[in-house]
Amino acid sequence: MNKFEQLGLNESLLKAIGDLGFENPSEVQEKAIPTLLEKDTDIVALAQTGTGKTAAFGFPLIQKINPENRNTQALILSPTRELCLQITNEIKLYSKYVKGLHTVAVYGGASITEQAREVKRGAQIIVATPGRMQDMINRGLVDISKIDFCILDEADEMLNMGFYDDIVSILSTSPDEKSTWLFSATMPQEVARIAKEFMRKPLEITVGTKNSGSSTVSHEFYLVNARDRYEALKRLADANPDIFSVVFCRTKRDTQAVAEKLIEDGYNAAALHGDLSQAQRDGVMKSFRNRQIQMLVATDVAARGIDVDNVTHVINYQLPDEIETYNHRSGRTGRAGKLGTSIVIITKSELRKISAIERIIKQKFEEKTIPSGIEICEIQLFHLANRIKDVEVDHEIDSYLPAIEEVMKDLTKEELIKKMVSVEFNRFINYYKKNRDLSAQSAGNDRRDSSSPRPGDNGATRYFINIGSRDNYDWMSLKDFLRDTLGLGRDDVFKVDVKEGFSFFNTAPEHAETVMDILNSFTLQGRRINVEISKNDGYDKNSGRRDHNGRGGGFSPRGGGDRSSDRNARSERRGSGESFGRSGSRDGGSRDGGSRAPRRSDGFGGGNASRSSSREKRPRRS
Incomplete structure (x- = not known):
């Protein structure tokens, strides 16, 4: 009934x-x-x-x-x-x-x-x-x-x-x-x-507690240096290959500039703010609802009334002037009972605002650090493998198979898999292996005691598991599931990162045998769980240290080439009034020496921020 x-x-x-x-x-x-x-x-x-x-x-x-x-x-x-x-x-x-x-x-x-x-x-x-x-x-x-x-x-x-x-x-x-x-x-x-x-x-x-946040939304914040705000945004997008998000900025100018920079770096983005005509606003929203836009960069006023299903993340590129507005921003995700994530990118001077927001929404934030380059590479690799496994084959290709098999006949199965995955993966690894750590821990952090590492941080074992948000898990519920299933203590499972089709988590090395034995013989809703030990142990080889969340370098998956000299020449021609979205000179606009990342393996095509980008776009999802 x-x-x-x-x-x-x-x-x-x-x-x-x-x-x-x-x-x-x-x-x-x-x-x-x-x-x-x-x-x-x-x-x-x-x-x-x-x-x-x-x-x-x-x-x-x-x-x-x-x-x-x-x-x-x-x-x-x-x-x-x-x-x-x-x-x-x-x-x-x-x-x-x-x-x-x-x-x-x-x-x-x-x-x-x-x-x-x-x-x-x-x-x-x-x-x-x-x-x-x-x-x-x-x-x-x-x-x-x-x-x-x-x-x-x-x-x-x-x-x-x-x-x-x-x-x-x-x-x-x-x-x-x-x-x-x-x-x-x-x-x-x-x-x-x-x-x-x-x-x-x-x-x-x-419904719920008065003025509180939604129980279906988890809250995270990332502490970075001011100059790294934009780079942090890119890495967070790269670490979530299936991200479908609203990115909030405080001003119309920042909104347009961030969207333009994302497009220039190969992301499928667009701006939504009050300076757009009604026809432009309608076009942007139509593209966003059809998921042709992956990252909608918006002001608070322009985003009011947006009701789009299945938004996975709300990203606060800048916190709102009125802290109460955070509640409305985070309400754009986690709708209709589905899980969502609200992310805040902040600098040390803004850290006190997190506690103020927690009091309003009556929920706690989880502090995380920006993913390292090697971790992003690993995420993208597993994402690509899952996409290949799940893709629906168009049998019109059958007539071409004999010719393709002739080309590939000298390759073993292992060689073929390596080469196929490397088509996408090589671009990521070549970009990210040289990039620096964006963690702002050196700037100080009074919410975290770095002298008291979490149990198992030193020499921790990191695992890949083939369940994620599509199985209705967020990091909290997955941590509870793993802890209860494995019979471990409250702090024995940590650094849980949930993606759409897979996740990562850590335990101390002495639990590795238990984890592998129990989970690899476990089924979830009729599907067999697969757990593997990840090659990324969280150690940053460049700096020679292990950071708090096992992350080091950084990168952003879009197509290569050093354009810093071209940008500087354009900035000189346009004069000192150039917006930071073009010159990269303002807060959050640095690009690690002007290098550009390879195009992502998620197949999203380029978008627009009310203008076209001449840069090569990534292929659209097939």
Whole structure:
């Protein structure tokens, strides 16, 4: 039995829910839907982004609307054009079997006359951004004086964007006897003021702890020197071959510059910020939703309302000015019950902000160091091997096989495998083996006691295991699984790094036999687990020391060549006002002597940051 049937929804809604494939309501839906159906009440619902809030208010709203009355009965306010259109589309999907019910989106950047015409034809539900809605009210193009419901979605976001006066004015225009439903991720003072002034004894629903972060998101930070911020970003992308991410910068200028540099270095990236036209924004978001863009570099304002499934990572290239905004950033991943990772790249001077964020989100960060070059090479090698193993063969190649076999006839199986993998791997190893350690430990770190290494750090054994995030593990749950399965103590399994199809972990050498014996005879959901001892023991041969997380050098997988002299010449021609995305002269812009990394083995093609790059692009995924 579909659990939505137990919430009191009518047959037309249940039929639409069935078409959408929904089976189990989220926590906020379980709490909000029966309450809103049973009584006419004001409600404040606090839940993280991505927990299903649109359905939580959308289902009961549709059931309470009278489709035979063509007057506007409900107004939904949302912070951005993107979110406004998204809510409108979802309401239309939910109400597809409700004859006569019409929903209209009202937002800036489109014809106000056409939107007014759509409303006049009959729109029981209007979904609007506050600025455009206030404009239409002032012009007499819409009448909300008789609405029965007003929903404020992402209320904290709207107030953060400066819509307080518009919201107060709009609510003042609406009737006092309406029901007001306020949905928000956090409860800052401005949201509390709205609730107190315009709501009547609202019921409060809280999913998780008030203002806390989502339990499906793990939080990591990487301490680097300021000049290495951009290089650190590249290495983190390289260490996660299947990354599908939003990268946050504080300013429009930094956003554009970082995106341009990523493209120049062969990454599939694009910028999203307020200086783009609406057509450019729409094009970028369409490419991102279709996964043609791997790294979307965005400002906080531009990213508000982004709702894209399966974002694996949120990367805070720079922390926001308002620490509370971190909660909204991290909410872009770990949605709909899936696991996600929020990464912060910080310098020593910003370290105190981590503790402040931990207090707000009520979760702890794990401190990590930037992966070494040899570790990235190893990750990319195993990733390539898994891609080869899992690739679907197009049998149109069959007719070419005799000729190919003739070319390869003198190679043994082992030689063939080595040569095939080396096509991609050689570029990585040649680049990364010369690059330096990006760890900022020399800058000091008062969150870590380097004089007291973790048990087993010296001479630790590192393992490769063929399970990862696609098996619904993050580093915490995988560590618990390994510890419990192997019967080891709390600190005996450490340095757990989870990728999509595989992971790495460490134990002390004396546990190696136990690890190999138990795990290599273990099956997970019918699939045999494979564990191998990794050749990378975490020792940095260049510096002659072992760092805290067993990592040393660095690199970034894109195509080679030294362009530093060309960059310098261009900088001299353009003058000192050159943006750091072009000259590489500002914070985070260094490139290890101007060398460029080989193109990645993940097959992602080049993107754009509202301009084209003349550099050779990586081949697109086949």
